[in-house]
Amino acid sequence: MAVKLVxxxxxxxILALSDSLVMIRRSTTHIIRNTxxxxxxxxQPIMFLVLFTAVFGGAIATEGGSYINFLxxxxxxxxxxxxxxxxxxxxxxxLKRGIVDRxxxxxxxxxxxLNGHVVSDLFRNGISTVVMIxxxxxxxxxxxxxxxxxxxxxxxxxxxxxxxSWLSAILGVVAKSVEGVQWLTFVIIxxxxxxxxxxxxxxxxSDWLRVFAENQPVTHMVDAVRSLLIGxxxxxxxxxxxxxxxxxxxxxxxxxxxxxxxxxxx
Amino acid sequence: MSKNxxxxxxIGLEKSYGSNHVLQGVDVKVRRGSMLAxxxxxxxxxxxTVRILSTLLKADAGSVHIExxxxxxxxxxxxxxxxxxxxSAAVDEMLTGRENLVMMGRLYHLTKASAKQRAEExxxxxxxxxxxxxxxxxxxxxMRRRLDLAVSLIATPPVIFLDEPTxxxxxxxxxxxxxxxxxxxxNGATILLTTQYLDEADQLADQIIVIDGGKVIAEGTAKxxxxxxxxxxxxxxxxxTQGLAAAERVLGKAIVESNKDDLTTTVLIVDTNxxxxxxxxxxxxxxxxxxxxxxxxxxxxxxxxxxxxxxKKDDGEEEx
Numbered sequence: 327m328a329v330k331l332v333x334x335x336x337x338x339x340i341l342a343l344s345d346s347l348v349m350i351r352r353s354t355t356h357i358i359r360n361t362x363x364x365x366x367x368x369x370q371p372i373m374f375l376v377l378f379t380a381v382f383g384g385a386i387a388t389e390g391g392s393y394i395n396f397l398x399x400x401x402x403x404x405x406x407x408x409x410x411x412x413x414x415x416x417x418x419x420x421l422k423r424g425i426v427d428r429x430x431x432x433x434x435x436x437x438x439x440l441n442g443h444v445v446s447d448l449f450r451n452g453i454s455t456v457v458m459i460x461x462x463x464x465x466x467x468x469x470x471x472x473x474x475x476x477x478x479x480x481x482x483x484x485x486x487x488x489x490x491s492w493l494s495a496i497l498g499v500v501a502k503s504v505e506g507v508q509w510l511t512f513v514i515i516x517x518x519x520x521x522x523x524x525x526x527x528x529x530x531x532s533d534w535l536r537v538f539a540e541n542q543p544v545t546h547m548v549d550a551v552r553s554l555l556i557g558x559x560x561x562x563x564x565x566x567x568x569x570x571x572x573x574x575x576x577x578x579x580x581x582x583x584x585x586x587x588x589x590x591x592x
Numbered sequence: 593m594s595k596n597x598x599x600x601x602x603i604g605l606e607k608s609y610g611s612n613h614v615l616q617g618v619d620v621k622v623r624r625g626s627m628l629a630x631x632x633x634x635x636x637x638x639x640x641t642v643r644i645l646s647t648l649l650k651a652d653a654g655s656v657h658i659e660x661x662x663x664x665x666x667x668x669x670x671x672x673x674x675x676x677x678x679x680s681a682a683v684d685e686m687l688t689g690r691e692n693l694v695m696m697g698r699l700y701h702l703t704k705a706s707a708k709q710r711a712e713e714x715x716x717x718x719x720x721x722x723x724x725x726x727x728x729x730x731x732x733x734x735m736r737r738r739l740d741l742a743v744s745l746i747a748t749p750p751v752i753f754l755d756e757p758t759x760x761x762x763x764x765x766x767x768x769x770x771x772x773x774x775x776x777x778x779n780g781a782t783i784l785l786t787t788q789y790l791d792e793a794d795q796l797a798d799q800i801i802v803i804d805g806g807k808v809i810a811e812g813t814a815k816x817x818x819x820x821x822x823x824x825x826x827x828x829x830x831x832x833t834q835g836l837a838a839a840e841r842v843l844g845k846a847i848v849e850s851n852k853d854d855l856t857t858t859v860l861i862v863d864t865n866x867x868x869x870x871x872x873x874x875x876x877x878x879x880x881x882x883x884x885x886x887x888x889x890x891x892x893x894x895x896x897x898x899x900x901x902x903x904k905k906d907d908g909e910e911e912x
Contacts, residue, residue, distance in 0.1 A: 329713050331748060332706045341701055348698045356686045359727070428682035428743070431646050433671040434699040591649065 349442025399552035400524030417498025629797035675744035734765030
């Protein structure tokens with residue numbers, strides 16, 4: 327053996343952190359090399375934005391001027407919600423292939439695999455969001471955001487994405503197949519984003535739907551983002567968005583980790 | 593710990609899934625620097641045993657120590673000294689061969705420089721230098737297996753588990769793999785190998801444990817197992833039926849079987865030198881000439897057949 331191996335001698339915590347960094351790099355490389363998914367990251371939000379503005383723009387009367395100003399917050403939150411489901415697919419893929427066994431037989435942190443997918447998803451969603459805002463600006467979006475509000479916006483969106491990605495990690499672990507994951511996330515995310523304030527004002531919906539739409543996390547999130555972007559009334563939207571996101575995070579993070587451990591130990 | 597201690601020591605392993613008793617009290621001990629083959633058909637419990645030994649699965653009963661560390665209580669210490677190559681090539685398809693190696697090295701907590709150096713060394717050793725920069729998706733089955741094994745060696749672990757390392761490989765890749773495995777042993781690694789190929793166990797292992805239905809049914813060196821099934825046989829072929837008949841009269845009780853159609857008769861031999869000479873002397877004293885002769889040694893297939901009472905499955909190409 328020619329090479330003399332040098333092992334790092336650091337605290338458990340530092341090594342666990344480094345494990346997560348290695349796995350974040352891995353998952354991010356996956357995203358960059360998956361050309362189809364990458365194209366989706368760029369073009370799907372632009373397509374939604376242009377289509378919705380063109381199709382509904384004339385028909386829907388909204389507060390705050392043109393429809394694009396109203397719509398952008400909705401499209402951003404919807405794209406993030408759908409985007410977070412790639413965590414589920416990535417986790418399910420790892421479990422399907424034997425690679426999780428390999429990771430588990432290494433002296434590495436157990437959570438690093440999930441951390442890697444969740445955090446790289448955050449990067450990808452961040453890129454999507456920037457693309458959407460630029461595309462919005464091109465087709466007439468005129469924001470009224472102060473520097474401080476930009477920071478609040480970034481923090482809020484990151485928190486929301488993280489919480490949904492951890493939720494989605496649970497789906498990735500419990501689903502029987504990758505196809506199952508796609509179906510499962512679709513039936514959860516689609517109603518949540520459409521029956522919300524993302525595209526229309528919920529006060530125009532039928533009573534039962536309105537009650538649901540006004541009290542679910544996506545609406546709070548959309549309202550908070552919209553308020554920050556174009557200055558519509560904030561009310562308690564930001565507070566509820568944070569409560570929901572933190573709540574989901576606190577429950578789903580340990581649950582995902584526990585389920586992942588249990589599933590892989592069979 | 594003395595040099596002769598068991599590096600792998602598993603005692604009384606039991607594992608059940610509902611009413612399916614996969615392991616029913618399996619003992620596995622491997623001495624430092626030796627290679628043990630766990631031989632058995634599909635569903636015998638080989639993979640379950642390896643998963644328990646490599647900390648992936650908890651046994652219902654029994655204890656396992658690797659280099660003195662308990663696989664349950666000191667799982668992290670165990671993971672530092674083992675390398676595992678499973679049945680499905682557990683490498684990252686989207687990454688290149690080199691990236692896979694460096695990543696796993698980092699996860700073993702090698703320094704970046706060490707991981708990179710060692711990766712280059714392994715790429716060289718496993719003949720993967722040309723493919724090192726390509727994503728694993730483009731690799732052939734044999735290349736994947738080689739990379740998979742290389743990955744498990746990135747931190748040069750002293751204990752190596754190989755779960756059916758050649759299942760599904762073409763004969764040439766199989767020979768390459770055997771050479772690599774033999775080199776690992778020469779470098780002093782302690783190796784546990786599972787296989788359903790009898791010739792593989794015969795070729796590579798110092799010790800063989802035959803398991804079937806979650807139980808150890810035989811244990812020993814290839815030679816010892818062969819001797820259990822019986823001795824060598826000397827098969828004599830004669831020129832004509834008169835010769836055969838004369839030989840049968842002379843050899844009498846020593847004959848185990850005769851075949852008039854083939855003009856052959858077979859005698860058991862215990863001591864190859866003496867017994868062959870004695871037999872030939874008896875025939876030449878009676879002026880009986882033989883056409884040809886052959887010594888048959890029992891194969892591990894014979895061993896397996898006699899131990900399990902089952903015909904071994906056809907060389908298991910597509911088995912999972």
